[in-house]
Amino acid sequence: MTELAEVTTLLLSRIRDIPDHPEPGVMFKDITPLLADPVAFTALTDALADLVVRHGATKIVGLEARGFILGAPVAVRSGVGFVPVRKAGKLPGATLGQAYDLEYGSAEIEVHAEDLSRDDRVMVIDDVLATGGTAEASVQLIRRAGAEIAGVSVLMELGFLGGRARLEPALEGAPLEALLRV
Ligand SMILES: O=P(O)(O)OC[C@H]1O[C@H](OP(=O)(O)OP(=O)(O)O)[C@H](O)[C@@H]1O
Numbered sequence: 001m002t003e004l005a006e007v008t009t010l011l012l013s014r015i016r017d018i019p020d021h022p023e024p025g026v027m028f029k030d031i032t033p034l035l036a037d038p039v040a041f042t043a044l045t046d047a048l049a050d051l052v053v054r055h056g057a058t059k060i061v062g063l064e065a066r067g068f069i070l071g072a073p074v075a076v077r078s079g080v081g082f083v084p085v086r087k088a089g090k091l092p093g094a095t096l097g098q099a100y101d102l103e104y105g106s107a108e109i110e111v112h113a114e115d116l117s118r119d120d121r122v123m124v125i126d127d128v129l130a131t132g133g134t135a136e137a138s139v140q141l142i143r144r145a146g147a148e149i150a151g152v153s154v155l156m157e158l159g160f161l162g163g164r165a166r167l168e169p170a171l172e173g174a175p176l177e178a179l180l181r182v
């Protein structure tokens with residue numbers, strides 16, 4: 001087995017399927033067993049840090065909340081800064097916000113735009129790409145803050161929910177990297 005195949009198998013084996021997702025037929029992909037395993041968490045951090053370096057990112061944006069857990073160690077490992085994108089109303093300073101549609105209703109995310117600069121190339125990091133709404137809104141928000149998008153990197157893409165198709169127009173050619181596709 002190649003090293004990549006071994007890492008993929010390890011990561012997949014540490015994700016717990018929980019059958020109580022509100023959408024019929026969709027499992028909740030719980031990453032807490034992976035976080036609890038230092039070998040798997042380190043392998044994930046290393047794999048995401050490789051993508052940060054490969055795509056020349058100068059900042060990581062992590063999406064609340066699980067994107068914080070993955071993005072922060074990747075930022076330290078790859079030697080770039082970390083900027084949180086939070087659900088509306090959580091950040092203390094002056095914020096820039098981006099609303100987006102959910103299946104039922106809408107949501108809003110915010111960033112401290114002053115922590116991003118025109119010289120930054122941002123890698124967005126999250127655990128799961130599902131419908132792609134959160135990642136799409138984050139890409140739009142980061143561009144409005146003046147920074148460039150180096151890419152979006154996720155642990156897992158739920159392919160059957162069509163997130164890639166929703167996100168790709170917003171990416172304008174920047175890569176969407178998924179370590180696992182289910
Ligand atoms: O592609 P989408 O359909 O937008 O869904 C993916 C998002 O949903 C989850 O976050 P959630 O909003 O549940 O927040 P949490 O990390 O705080 O649990 C996940 O961590 C992604 O951020």
Ligand SMILES: Nc1ncnc2[nH]cnc12
Binds near residue numbers: 026027029158
């Ligand atoms: N099925 C799922 N599992 C984990 N996180 C999610 N976020 C959106 N859909 C999800």
